[in-house]
Amino acid sequence: MDSTSWRSESGEPAPSKLSPVDDRLTADTALRRVRRGEYLLYTGDFHNAKQLVGAMARRLPHPPAARSPLEAFRAERRARQLEHDTLSRIVVALDREYRLEVKRAPDVAEACRQVWGKPEADRTLVSLKTLLGMLGAAEWRRKGLAVPGLEGKLHPHYGVYLPTRTDYVELLLSVTDVKGKQVFDVGTGTGVLSFILLQRGAAAVTATDCDSRAVACARENAERLRLSKRFQVLETDLLPPGKADLIVSNPPWIPEPPKNRVDRAVFDEDNRFLLGFLDGLAAHLNPGGQGLLLLSDLAVLLGLRSPEWLDEQLAQRGLVVKWKRSAPARHGKAKDKSDPLHAARSREITTLYGIVPGAPVAG
Structure with missing residues (x-):
């Protein structure tokens, strides 16, 4: 049969x-x-x-x-x-x-x-x-995608978030002190953030992703870009074992349940990924290290988070924003007035937060 x-x-x-x-x-x-x-x-x-x-x-x-x-x-x-x-x-x-x-x-x-x-x-x-x-x-995947700041093309796989939005990538380019750093990239996707940091002088990157397609995609792109000797990717949830000088993440930015496998790059039910990243950050940083969190404020504009929510979560974990840089959204939907969410998307801001451990939380 x-x-x-x-x-x-x-x-x-x-x-x-x-x-x-x-x-x-x-x-x-x-x-x-x-x-x-x-x-x-x-x-x-x-x-x-x-x-x-x-x-x-x-x-x-x-x-x-x-x-x-x-x-x-x-x-x-x-x-x-x-x-x-x-x-x-x-x-x-x-x-x-x-x-x-x-x-x-x-x-x-x-x-x-x-x-x-x-x-x-x-x-x-x-x-x-x-x-x-x-x-x-x-x-x-065949023709590749040019990404600002990346030398060589990125070749995305099906089901892995396609980095056609470049605001968060360009914000990462503003980080100048990366030479010789040990880096963790949490939720790597295609690996684009890892590769930009490696090309700008990072010593090595350990990346993680819970999706097997993303792991295969990042590994293949590292080989294409001739970065595989300084790059490893693990199929695991959140942070890898060990410590790093820089821990970067561009987590899913909408705190709602994903409806399919592809959705997981955008939707983070109950903020599980983001809070897990913040929970583990201090324990995985080398002395003097910092976290680099890239986050859109679309959830705030939609009413899914309060404007104070992130500050409250950081304070509860004894984390401090040392500096931040922001950029307005420039993707197509931010300009499309026919989009049902145009009122929010036209005001969307993506911010890169430099986060360090601060004073211990009382109690």
Whole structure:
């Protein structure tokens, strides 16, 4: 009997039943069927399948007008979840060699191997929306990404945060005293912060990430940039063992639950990552060392944290902000007036905090 593998980034169970559909299916009919709970296996033309998914997305309701940034944020997340729940029910099949079982299909095998490794089954099922995201990521990985201050290109992997926002990277470039330093990079992602510090004279970097894709991505980029002799990356949560002169982190900045694996780079439920970083900082610093925390204030602008929250957390842990430097957001969404969160994103500020242990906390 042929084996079948179901792939999902959000942990949905495999469909119990798939209804074959082809190019005769209209977007309105597809929406009616998926809203009844059906999964539709597309067997027609690849380009028609893409157009179908796009037409379905355009028919989904827009978030209602909101009275506050927090209400707009909640509505936007619900809309994105509805979009995922709806569009992920358009499914395609791949054979044992990761060849798409539709007409005029592009070669997706390399993109699939990059994410999933060698085929484990005779047939693989995946939502078309997920597969399209993988194809886009494979193109970024192939051509690379230029990052301000980095000599050479960065090659991101699927599911690893893509550093197209450059404000936090440019803030790190303002740190001049890095030569000869031992560095920890907590939540490294692609490794971009590590590589900038190494190219500017840091002696060595130990990076960590809890996601295996990020670990593989950072390791490959270190090799491409010829920095692997001074760089090691560990698949572990938060700080590595030992001590360092500089401990840098750009943690997820929205204290809300992630809805899928990719979300974890942005969403930090109950501030678990950020508080874990602060909890371990002092014990992992060499004498005279400091933490470098890069953090957006979007959570404050959305009403998810109070303006005083970070100062209170630092004080509770006996940590002091020695200096800080800030930059306004310049990413595309900060300028997009049609974005439901434009009121907050247009005022977003990213700050680099230089943090050192201070006086012990009383009591």
